[in-house]
Amino acid sequence: MGPQTLFALFGLTLGAHGTASADFINDSKASLELRNFYFNRDFRQDSAPQSKAEEWAQGFLLRYESGFTEGPVGVGVDALGLFGVKLDSSPDRTGTGLLQSDREKPNRAQDEYGELRLTAKLRASQSLLKVGTLQPKLPIALSNDSRLLPQTFRGAWLSSAEVQNLSLDLGRIDRVNLRNSSDNEDMQVFNGGARNIVLGHHKTSDALDFAGATYKWTPALTTSYHYGALDGIYRQHYFTFGHLLDLGEAGSIKSDLRWAQSQDDGGSNVDNRALGTMFTYKRGPHALGLGYQRMSGDTGFAYVSGADGYLVNLVQVNDFGNEDERSWQARYDFDFASLGVPGLTFMTRYLSGDGVAVNGRVEEGKEWERDTDIAYVVQGGPLKNLGLKWRNATVRSNFGPDIDENRLIVTYTVPLW
Template sequence: MNKSTLALAVAVGVLTQQAGAAGFIEDSKASVSSRTMYYDADMREGASTPGNRQREAGEGLKFDYLSGFTQGTVGFGIDAQALVGIHLDGGKGHHPANSTFIPSDSDGSAVDEWSRLAGNVKARFSKTEAHLGGALQPNMPILIANDSRLLPQTFEGGTLTSKEIDNVTFNVGQLEHAVGRASSNSTGLAVAGGTQDSNKFRYAGADWKVTKDLMLQYYYANLEDYYKQNFLGLVHVYPIAPNQSFKTDLRYFDSSSDGKNGDAGYQFNNNNGFAKERGVVDNKTWNGTFTYTLGGSAFLLGHQRVSDDGGFVFLNQGNVVDGNGRNEGAGGASFYSFTDATVGSFIRAGENTTYGQYSYDFASLGVPGLKASIGYLNGQDIKATSGVGKDLSEHETDARVDYVIQTGALKGFGTTLRHGTYRGNTSTPDQDQTRLIFNYTYSFL
């Protein structure tokens, strides 16, 4: 029994005696979510093999129970989550090895289904909350739980959030394991290229709402034996008129090596790009994004610069494998940048990326729930892996349409269609990717 399951079992026993307490039951929430997804990735090169053409469909089911808190100076509660993934169809020969969409069986084929159960115990004192368990889904500049496939990525550890000071939110925590979006099993933590576990990701930071229109952020993170990272952020919205605004979003990351980083098993692959020192984290990345909103239209323009000595780093367990050499679906990660696109990432050493997007909310035309966007990213000056020779480049065009039914028996049923076209001369193959997603959540508490 892992620590999160044991902690949940103990908490259930303790809280059973207080289950009738006002708040614990009355403030509880429970929901069932369904996500059906068709995923098509065409690598545009070679024969139609699993390595070059992935076409699969699956169903993800998620049950969430969030209790309220017991009465008293310190209130206690529990959160529970059950996840089930079902392989609907992949078409023979269209499931790649080490897929992060649907787990692979021992013979390399897609499994029929996979599942997992996790939970958190929690406590609240004044305006401070602590959570301990294996169903954590952080969303901070230094770590974002990935939720771009059938089931969400989750983490095991402890977190503390405090709002004791007006307009300031403090976040502190330590995470020890992760469960990938296509896995039932947890792994230690690592970065892209790392094969050895680190069981200690520590972070601390704050979001300061200076005014209703201005927020400042600072975070520090340390993945033991891999990297240390500082983040600074600024978000400002300037209201021009009731239906007009101008938003500024500035972000800066400074990442460096920690502990065994660079040794065998603890190397960072620098996103398959150049590194001044092989396997070592050494990076500074900044980006600025500006969005002008007028009615239902939003015009976004931004630029990102990755320093020359190495690529941008973030938590990524994609190379951590089990005793049979499989990653068990542990791969798949998100990071806090507008360049985390449908296909590409645009975060190799030296890369300068300019990006833009136009989006429209059709509520302005009397069709609430319908939104569409189209974006383009162009990355230049990517340093060749050897550090010499011609600089590389890449570009991507993304389109997206979302519709959520607003009334009737299917209220809340959502449909998303995404398409990305990536081209370049980097190690990332040219690719056309399409995702069709149906989402529905039913809340019964």
């Protein structure tokens, strides 16, 4: 059953309820987010085909979420309006991911691009079915929102919380809409860096089936299992463990453990096991995190291209998920509210990876990345919730590009009702 048929059925269902109930109207909410984004990535290696990618753009994100009609099955609708405007770009500086390429001149960015995406939703008891545009945050389908406009999926997603402390997810995705595009497309597997994934007959897929269960054993302990299958390319099992240890006045320790197994599904050579651990000690305004990630198998970690991979070492530029890669991370956060400046935060981290299988294991790849974020959110007055963020990254690698990167992001969300 295609999305058009499902939306037609949704319209008939809504009509059967007659005039929308007060809950449908009164429980609705809408907001407009203004996102101004400057992106500068300098390529430092001599062999770089392009010296830098640099663009500046303005984004508008209109979000609407209705309430639900009355009755045993409540009906609702969500809408996501996206519009991006080019402020600065040129053919020799494209490729930032902020703007959509011109169809006739791919090395040029369009002056503007936009779209309207709809989601039908039905709620019964503690279960919710969404059909249409989806932005899941699941280990096997993680929507990417790191540029001007968010990446989205199209499909159907049923989530249920009928059993206390247990949440279930089931669904199918058939298209992906990339963050610098207004088109729904077949899905591909990310194969950058030294993933060394070889595709057979299936280069793309129109079906990502997924299912998962998350159980909250105590307020401090959660475990989950998720399964995903990108038809014709890979199958994936993902286990997670999260725990927060309260040490009272001494602070707290957060534990994040992840393990995934990915295998081919009809012709590719995908074969990967990914282990990730992250431990964060927090006391007062300070937080110190230490992480380790290990890839094994014949390829790197597999996930849908354009989305995010659910890895502990996924950071600003890299995810350290190449074949055979071992990587560690050290991170420090500070909240300036303790010094009388609420809304101001600082983060810095360093990651190093080695053991990467390059050119059929003839070479051993090494890479490192250093990131710094400084962010401020206005706490009061007419500009309350105005957000300012500077993101800086340095990447060096003996098998990939050397990068110096800066991102300046200004956001402001206006509640409409």
